[in-house]
Amino acid sequence: MTLWQEVERLLGTDPEYGDAAAVERRVLGRLRVGLTLLAELSPHNAEPVRRCAAAPDADLRVLSRDPVLRSAFESDLQTVTTQGPQTITTQADTGLLLPGLLPADAGYTVSRVAAGGYAVSRAPGEPSRSAWVWTETTRGTKDPVTERLWSLLDEQFPRGTADVPIKPSAAELKMIDEAAALLTALMPSVGPGVLANVGMIGLARDEGEDGPLHSVSGGDRFPATVFIAPEKLQNVWDAAGALLHEALHLALFEIIRCGAVVFDHVDATADVVPIPWRREAWSLMRVLFALHVYVHLAVYHGLARSAGPGITSRFGEPPADAALSRATFGGARYATPELRARHLAEQLAQRSGLFTGYGHQLIAWLVKALDLLAPPTPGDGDGTTYQAVAPVAAVPMPEQRRLVVALADPPRVRWLNPAAWLVYRLCDGRDSAAIIKEYAESVAGVVPPAEALRQAGTALQALVDEGLVVTA
Numbered sequence: 001m002t003l004w005q006e007v008e009r010l011l012g013t014d015p016e017y018g019d020a021a022a023v024e025r026r027v028l029g030r031l032r033v034g035l036t037l038l039a040e041l042s043p044h045n046a047e048p049v050r051r052c053a054a055a056p057d058a059d060l061r062v063l064s065r066d067p068v069l070r071s072a073f074e075s076d077l078q079t080v081t082t083q084g085p086q087t088i089t090t091q092a093d094t095g096l097l098l099p100g101l102l103p104a105d106a107g108y109t110v111s112r113v114a115a116g117g118y119a120v121s122r123a124p125g126e127p128s129r130s131a132w133v134w135t136e137t138t139r140g141t142k143d144p145v146t147e148r149l150w151s152l153l154d155e156q157f158p159r160g161t162a163d164v165p166i167k168p169s170a171a172e173l174k175m176i177d178e179a180a181a182l183l184t185a186l187m188p189s190v191g192p193g194v195l196a197n198v199g200m201i202g203l204a205r206d207e208g209e210d211g212p213l214h215s216v217s218g219g220d221r222f223p224a225t226v227f228i229a230p231e232k233l234q235n236v237w238d239a240a241g242a243l244l245h246e247a248l249h250l251a252l253f254e255i256i257r258c259g260a261v262v263f264d265h266v267d268a269t270a271d272v273v274p275i276p277w278r279r280e281a282w283s284l285m286r287v288l289f290a291l292h293v294y295v296h297l298a299v300y301h302g303l304a305r306s307a308g309p310g311i312t313s314r315f316g317e318p319p320a321d322a323a324l325s326r327a328t329f330g331g332a333r334y335a336t337p338e339l340r341a342r343h344l345a346e347q348l349a350q351r352s353g354l355f356t357g358y359g360h361q362l363i364a365w366l367v368k369a370l371d372l373l374a375p376p377t378p379g380d381g382d383g384t385t386y387q388a389v390a391p392v393a394a395v396p397m398p399e400q401r402r403l404v405v406a407l408a409d410p411p412r413v414r415w416l417n418p419a420a421w422l423v424y425r426l427c428d429g430r431d432s433a434a435i436i437k438e439y440a441e442s443v444a445g446v447v448p449p450a451e452a453l454r455q456a457g458t459a460l461q462a463l464v465d466e467g468l469v470v471t472a
């Protein structure tokens with residue numbers, strides 16, 4: 001198993017944040033209690049809402065991934081929990097829309113009927129796990145579902161400059177299918193789980209401050225929905241990267257609906273975090289969402305570069321820059337997902353007091369994966385070199401797997417474990433990449449590759465902090 005495969009499995013199997021089945025159980029549980037609450041507070045719509053709350057998982061899953069129904073539910077729940085139960089009598093519409101759902105007919109969601117539908121299924125035989133591509137591009141009849149669907153679209157693209165929805169060609173529909181298949185094959189632990197959050201895919205073109213739209217997810221505004229520019233469907237690797245990017249956003253929306261990541265007094269939407277590769281500052285929440293994406297994209301790129309014939313024989317060789325996000329400015333210093341993720345992780349660490357325990361655990365999960373891919377080292381990537389400080393005395397104890405050294409300025413005695421001992425020896429004027437590479441080669445066959453990278457990076461940082469190694 002390669003390093004990339006190890007980290008992909010780590011990301012896709014974490015029981016709190018990566019295990020899609022575990023997250024879905026929490027999502028469906030929240031839907032059940034939320035629907036039951038709405039039924040209690042809205043007697044005139046109680047029956048369909050109560051039936052939905054008690055429905056099998058397959059039916060409830062359809063609601064969770066239907067843009068119209070999910071937006072109605074989230075809007076009603078937000079209204080009643082922030083403004084009080086009296087608002088439910090005039091503003092609730094979940095119950096009005098639910099009769100179009102139950103029973104779930106082969107996964108045909110009410111939004112799918114309104115938007116047309118081309119199925120993109122990654123779970124054959126399970127229609128409730130399929131996504132639908134928006135193919136009906138005229139507003140059509142004035143029924144409540146269609147009206148709400150187009151209203152969500154207007155809210156998603158409020159400036160009126162977007163060309164959306166664009167009717168997909170047969171080739172574009174096939175490319176979306178292939179992109180989902182590639183993502184599932186290349187990232188077997190992550191791909192199926194994040195794709196399960198996508199209920200609808202639409203094609204769109206638009207221009208923003210940072211240039212043309214590549215892709216965007218609806219999130220709270222337009223739940224379970226992804227929009228992709230047709231230009232991103234020219235090759236399957238770019239298409240899969242765009243689909244991964246936006247599906248990850250949808251996955252994180254579900255995660256944070258099941259637990260607060262920042263304290264109540266924190267304004268997580270204020271633009272306060274400087275971003276060197278963008279003109280504008282980002283909000284705390286946007287930084288968290290970007291960190292989540294960049295860590296996963298780093299793994300996607302690594303797996304793409306090392307893809308074997310089983311992948312490339314079907315999907316072709318990946319372009320060198322497949323699914324690589326371009327910096328508005330900032331140059332090569334932030335050219336890769338790893339470098340951007342490291343900057344974002346450091347920004348969040350500086351604001352650690354704003355996060356709840358749930359938020360800290362989420363960030364720690366992502367940083368653990370990042371550390372395995374690119375261990376944090378001082379001066380990493382800027383030409384910094386490392387030189388061991390010559391000790392006054394050193395006594396190696398190989399039978400006890402340690403080295404004890406004494407240094408004069410300031411006077412101190414330090415014990416080094418095997419990892420620190422080897423890294424100390426390797427600090428002879430090389431840069432961090434060379435040190436970590438030789439360390440990993442030295443312990444190959446004894447220590448797994450991912451653990452070797454973590455050990456080397458941690459040991460080098462500790463040696464610098466202790467003053468046993470100096471940088472130049």
